[in-house]
Amino acid sequence: MPLALIYSNLTPITLAGDRVLVKYFTFWPFSFRHTLYCMSFRQPAGFNPILIKEKTFRILIFQQNYLYMKSLKYLILSLLVIGMMSCSGEGGTTTGDASTTEIDSSRMVSFKGRSIDLTPYVEGFPYSGFTPFYAAGKLYYMKSGATTDLLELDLDGDTDLTKGKKVSDIDYSTRNVWSIRYNKNDKQLYWTGDEKNDEIINLTRLNPETGEVTKLTDVPYIFGYRWNDTGDKVAYIARLGDKANRLGELRILDLKTDEETKVIQDKAEMRYTWGTPSWQPNGKGLVVTALKDADRSFGNIVYIDLESKTQRLVTDASKRRSFPGIFKEWLDDYTFMYVSNEDGFSNIYSYNLATEESSQLTKFTTDLGTSEVITIDGEKYMFATTSSPIETQIYLLELPSGNVVMQKQSDASLGVYDSDGNKMLVSAGSNASMFRIDEMTVTKDGIASETKVDVPQALKDKIYKATPERITYPTFDTDPETGEPRELHAYLYKPENPLPAEDQIVMIQSFYGGGNSFSTRYQILADAGIYVLSPSPRGSRGFGKDFAALNDKDLGGNEIIDVFYAAKYISEKLNIPPENIGVFGGSHGGYATMRCLTFPGEINGNPVEFDWGFGLSHAGFSDIIHFYENCNIPDWVTLEAGDPKTEADKLNDRSPLYHADKMKGHLLLTHGTNDSRVPIEGSTMMADSLKKYNKPVKLVKFEGQGHGIKGLENTVVFYQTWFDFLEEVTSGELKN
Template identity: 25%
Template structure:
């Protein structure tokens, strides 16, 4: 089960915890989630943008609602997250048995001012746990949702109330009598393992860990007393542990040297093995069976692309019925940034019996198999198709749209698709990028925005982005590159920007810009950079290392100074980031050398900086110091901050301020710029 992507990534196309009185379920009109009145922005909003060539406004694009993170109650009923209220909240819905029937009206189950980031159903479907934070601080608190309570006030209950503590999403045991999670309550850094009996009581919740752990850990599965815990040392190096929930004994299942990924482990039906994704001995993630008793690894499905995600049913029976497959697996395969959805069945020896590719393809945000294994619910989007939930029939492969969100009256057929373009870098490496543009007029030379993804353990994919769509519809071209260090192209490619090679990826960015500048329909003097998180660092690095190449830059929650970033990022994240960037103790001089703040005298282009003041990942000080340094040089600089946001812009009311401001900045310094 994949958790939903961060709000800033989805939004950019790049990047008290409980209400005083629990909300009652709110029926929503059929066929669309009707938008609520927009709250007044915290800062004066720019003038409404002009209507694009397709008759679509930026405000319309920002008012498109997203439905994602489905959790199957059965073949027809499911929960999902929607940002219809302005932040992601939990809704319930059901599909008519007829495959051609329209989705029924969803019912809103939570109503908080801040986002719900993830949810998981309890066995039997009587309740669910979910995580939410406050103002984007990512100190996620655990809540219980009683699905049998209807509209009673006690339907939603906060189980944890520790504003400075981060919790991970609980995993239920197969009997539904306990759940387990990790939390950094002990010291703010290490994620320890906790087990709670149900019904959980707030008074005693999370008081004592079952096992104290060192480092970053999250629970993956829970069967009987056996807990599978994933230890993350970096984005490319994980281990799996088997922990006994009763006696707290630990067993390492994936002993290895060097970097290996072990992702999305799930117990097989018989409980003897884990089905898990790994790149052990391979360039790409593949599906293997890991014997829990012996540690033997058996290949199940190996492809020349990453198997990106997987899910198994929460089996109601641990023994397959006659004629039924031993295990059913829904999985996604990443082919050049576009994900395919497959359904695979296995026999008791973990051999593939059948493999079906469904008609679903795009960017998959979530994947969930129903308990019976008969259907899978998928959250999926494309550039010209905003995120919706779909149901896949496992037996037939038939696809049914399960949600029909409010699209603000936009004819999605008029949205701009993405074209995949490849090029060779100066050292012969293949670099690809997604290119968005409307057909150019004869002799037209248009401005370009290069949108850089975050991570760096990430990938630019062809998703729906209001900002990218607006820019493309209003006369820009937009390029979203996957420079070296991006995932999805093999293990070796992902490591080409490690530590001392950091600025090699910035050279790729420059070469992508030069490749695009050579197009006959592009004005080489009007190419700008835009990026979020690590993509924000790439914007600043591009402006400092190749200052004559860019017309402007937009840095969203980006790193300006690796030293202050590592000193001030949340303690539970520091060791993960040092594994990627280098440590201050060993690599301090190098980190200073590659920090854009120390090369700010080279910047020649106007800069806009956007940041949330509650950001635990890249603290607000990164934005303030780079904006102040550029201002001292007398260059145009704009700093836009939000007091109720963290690592990105999650709330619609704030996107209605931030996105038009970014467009105005780009129009002023790029689109309106006269060619030399």
């Protein structure tokens, strides 16, 4: 029999999709005042929602299924619970009989009968991109809301982030902004970035007093930039072409006259690449990073003489090393320092241009993390950390000897923002701690820290929903160092309130996981009762050069088997069936997600099977050769996958697009329409192919977005898309 809701002064507000908000002033048999509920068409079995119109109101009537109801009391309580699980926050005004009220998008998502409020995650701490500068006496940072704004605060004053002053009218969610720096000479900010999330990267200047923004260059891409000691000239490396037409050029821009000088172009055997140029203190030359034959596994350093406009190779080109990093500070007019992993781990070296001699200052067996040249009692020292996903160690080193003066362990991963004498501003965080900015005062005897910016405790209480546990799991091959089965590192994020045993699911990050850093995404999933496994498959950073190179030329190969073994391990450990285990990732991880679901069952002679339940891929590529031909990082493709000219058959076989007929589970694809790094065709082609084979796939495009998702509303829609998909998959609403 039908059961009607009894109401007084009822005001309905419609939402997008299947939700209806209903404001009750009186609800029988209980009384409520000015309370908002939302009734959703997507309800548990036993309810058949019917939308009717009566006078100027929209109300929901639910048809009772007698088998599910025992009394009027329980029905009404159920309606209230369901409403609160499905509704958004109150907003908007009623405009008349036939109109629909416009309100802000809902911040609520639901999963397995739970209501998850996204508000504290996406709005509770809407700050990012922190760049404090001692010379400016300012902290600059981004705040995300209806727009993304650049704000500033005085470092010596109240560092309450809510009190930041807006310094320009740009909506930074519409563009990429990288490497913000403050020039103490002209008191202006500089960065490299684009104007519409398309990664056409140029040098930009902002006057924080007037808000005036000036684009200083007009090239397809800039690898890196840095000004000289007096701050009146800036050197930058421009990329003018790609693939067969690749061409790099060192240019110098006079910031007073805007006159630009083209110094020298690279050659095929040594191509300029990502890295920050470093000026010789006497202004006679610069050192820049370069790749031998455009191969990312052979990073080198080149010295460029500005007077003769000639260059010479500084490093041994026969040695394998990733991108070397060059310090801004020199030890003297002829001796610079750099970071290289040529001995297997990231370490600090020095090189003297006059004697042409190189010295290794550190011999760490864990990769270098952050580092900064500081001054204590008039003498130069190096503050450095070694950082892996497992632990962080702090070192104070004498210069130029590299002798260790102090060593201590840190409970957080650290990153140096800026320094002044023996003081530093650093970021501190871990997988269990979101974020803070500390000011460290370093002496030869120890370190004193004072927290300058922290996340409010009340917010931490709302968003800390998972406990990370470090685990190791065996994969398929043997570790050559131990002769035992290779063990891989991972973190398991355990929800504080997991789902009932029969509903439990696990989501496994396919790549770029295993780090000791805080993930808001993991916490949101934990809030829904979902376990997250974050492994470090071969090719991951933080375990030395050799481990990072294990997937070189093997994209979609053994790295994917590592993810399969992670799934097998966690399925057994938690007693969760494969159909309740999914895989997710972005970029390379988006490709790896598609590869997992379409895996042909064997690679490199190694068979593996797993019946994945679902996958969520963001900004992934599905055809490796198409990706190579259309992306802005083709040298990454040749390093990770191989040469499309000579290995086309292998690359096609490793492409999920050509195994779409084998897909297991359900797939969600999300992608920004303006993505130049991984063009959206990587997702659209995959979706089209899967539909031809009647495979369950959903594609959601984010208009105007690039490689990542930016802006408050886009972020909310992204998570709502995820949870809608997860609800449909795990409830059986999506069918093959």
